[in-house]
Amino acid sequence: MKTLGSRQVLLGVLAVVLVVLAWVVVRAAQGPATPAGPSARDTTASGPSAGGTDATGGTDGTDPVSGLPWVAESALPTQAPETLALIRAGGPFPYPRSDNRTFANRERLLPPHTSGYYREFTVVTPGSADRGARRIITGNSGERYWTDDHYASFSRIREGT
CATH class of the missing domain: 1.20.5 (Single alpha-helices involved in coiled-coils or other helix-helix interfaces)
Structure with a gap:
């Protein structure tokens, strides 16, 4: 026994x-309990002027929700506002088999949310033989994120600026 x-x-x-x-x-x-901060890449030209608090409550050009740098819509390549217009209109998208699909946030650089919260859209890269590295990621709450290095880093898009 x-x-x-x-x-x-x-x-x-x-x-x-x-x-x-x-x-x-x-x-x-x-991953960490707090959202990832800005990436190591240079973002000085992409956000509002440094110092102080910006109009949305972020300091030094940083989105207070995501911890990511802001980038003005007008500072993006000319194809990005075209993609934003297609997103607002519901399409049609240049890569229908790939665009408006779930973005899984595997890199965990965007704020954590449940599966299906984020969608991804290709920003056409002239001269590229494939989709290229440029994307706009949207969240269900209307937020928009920009990456030009295939998800290695992100900025929060300040639309209309």
């Missing part, structure tokens, strides 16, 4: 260890 009790205790301890290990793995996969 002593052997059976020892096996049960060992199995119980093993079960607790597995639960704790699973919890640690899930927490690590979720």
Whole structure:
């Protein structure tokens, strides 16, 4: 009977260890609790002038919700406002098999949300043989993000500016 009790205790301890290990793995996969800050790339030309608080509550050209730098719509390549207009109109999009599809945010550079919250749209790159690296990502709450390096970094788009 002593052997059976020892096996049960060992199995119980093993079960607790597995639960704790699973919890640690899930927490690590979720990333940091705070949104990622601006990337290391130079964003000085993309946001409002540095210093002070901007009109939306961000400081030094940073969106307070995402922690990402702001970029004025007018500072984007000429094809980006065209893509924004298509997004507002509901299409048609230049890459219908790829555009207006779920963006999974695997890089975890955008604020965390449930699956399906973000959509991605191609910004045409003249002379590129494929879709290129430029994208606009939209959130269900209307926010728009810009990447020109295929999701390595993002800026929050300040539309109408």
